[in-house]
Amino acid sequence: MGEYVRKPDFQRLRKTLLLQGEADCVPLAELGIDNSMKEFVLGRPVETLQDEVDFSKVAGYDYVKLAPGIDLNPANIQPKEGSRAADATQHDSARVFANEGQGIITTWEDFERYQWPKPEDVNYRSFEAISSVLPDEMKVIGQYGDIFTQVWMTMGFEAFSFAQIEQPDLIEALFEKFGELIVGLFETMAEFDCVGALWYSDDIAYTEGLMVSPVFLRTYLFPFMSRIGAVCRERDIPFLYHSDGVLYEVLNDLEQCGVNALQPVEPKAMDIVELKKKVAGRFCLIGNVELDAFLCRGTPETVEQEVKRLIREVAPGGGYCLGSSNTVPRFVKKENYRAMIEAGRKYGRYPINVPM
Numbered sequence: 001m002g003e004y005v006r007k008p009d010f011q012r013l014r015k016t017l018l019l020q021g022e023a024d025c026v027p028l029a030e031l032g033i034d035n036s037m038k039e040f041v042l043g044r045p046v047e048t049l050q051d052e053v054d055f056s057k058v059a060g061y062d063y064v065k066l067a068p069g070i071d072l073n074p075a076n077i078q079p080k081e082g083s084r085a086a087d088a089t090q091h092d093s094a095r096v097f098a099n100e101g102q103g104i105i106t107t108w109e110d111f112e113r114y115q116w117p118k119p120e121d122v123n124y125r126s127f128e129a130i131s132s133v134l135p136d137e138m139k140v141i142g143q144y145g146d147i148f149t150q151v152w153m154t155m156g157f158e159a160f161s162f163a164q165i166e167q168p169d170l171i172e173a174l175f176e177k178f179g180e181l182i183v184g185l186f187e188t189m190a191e192f193d194c195v196g197a198l199w200y201s202d203d204i205a206y207t208e209g210l211m212v213s214p215v216f217l218r219t220y221l222f223p224f225m226s227r228i229g230a231v232c233r234e235r236d237i238p239f240l241y242h243s244d245g246v247l248y249e250v251l252n253d254l255e256q257c258g259v260n261a262l263q264p265v266e267p268k269a270m271d272i273v274e275l276k277k278k279v280a281g282r283f284c285l286i287g288n289v290e291l292d293a294f295l296c297r298g299t300p301e302t303v304e305q306e307v308k309r310l311i312r313e314v315a316p317g318g319g320y321c322l323g324s325s326n327t328v329p330r331f332v333k334k335e336n337y338r339a340m341i342e343a344g345r346k347y348g349r350y351p352i353n354v355p356m
Helices: 010-017 033-041 049-059 108-113 126-133 149-153 157-166 166-191 214-220 223-235 249-257 272-279 291-296 300-314 336-346
Strands: 063-066 085-088 096-099 139-145 195-201 241-242 261-263 284-286
Touching: 010 166, 010 195, 033 166, 049 063, 049 126, 063 126, 063 195, 096 126, 108 166, 126 139, 139 166, 149 166, 149 214, 157 166, 166 214, 195 223, 214 223, 214 249, 223 241, 223 249, 249 272, 261 272, 272 284, 272 300, 284 291, 291 300, 291 336, 300 336
Parallel strands: 063 139, 139 195, 195 241, 241 261, 261 284
Antiparallel strands: 085 096
16 A cells, blocks of 8 residues: 555645645545445554544545534434334444334424433544644544434334425424534534534435425425535535435535535436536536445456546546545455555546546
8 A cells, every 4th residue: 555655635635625626636535434444454453533544644535534423313213113124234333224114203292202412412522632643734524414314214214205295394393403403513513623624414316316306405404504504614614415316406506505515426326427517617526436336346457447437537627536436335345445545546646647
């Protein structure tokens, strides 16, 4: 790994995210990387904030991503009897389940019984501690998300779907609760001097289209995202957004929310070359190295060829960060992940001149 190490420089990433032209090279960016991948690259266990910083430096990332500690995951709470569940893999944890049927809040009685966390329950210790080990040339990206996802997972997707017609007041109340809590997390993260960007994650789309109508998102979700965008504008820091699926119907809305960068540009949903033409001057694009075909089932050689293609076709002019088409979970081939980041550093220097 040593021959490909480059000096971290958050200004490189910031310039790219804010569409300020070409930096010295194409930055690397991921929403999440499984600990096993970090340990493979670093060559030792990753257990401390110093280890996280060292991994980022060795792998070639210009930042460390941190999230506040808060118990806000309804998937960890037993759904009501008779509900169905879909398997979902989480990083650095056991498998959990997303409720398809009835979740834990489907009535006003459930809502009143639910133990909502308070602001004082949130743990920001990692944000406080990292400044002692974070180099001046690196920054923290503060990340949290899932207002929309928390609502439907709390209700169960079927119950959530019916409630849009039968109980819109309960839907509104849940968005208000989760929205205020999560926006508060971003407001607090932005107060730390070490934070150089904020990253909101919330899947709103499938590969075929949005999970709900644009009108629903404009009514319930985007007002809260706009508040996060306002925090970023006030601090003059980039606002990154993660959602799988096809987002064409709401690109204008996301721009109005203040989003600067879209990740991961899922290949089955959107062609990244066409998307860059469509959003030129509006969004930085992050990701697009297909998780299944390349990082899981490919070889280091096929991964390298895909990275070369993306850098050649998407990176010129700036506004592109290399990364996966989702996150980097434990079932990715470690040698393929390493091939991706090494190829990014090998071919990603500006001016772009990548051989076929």
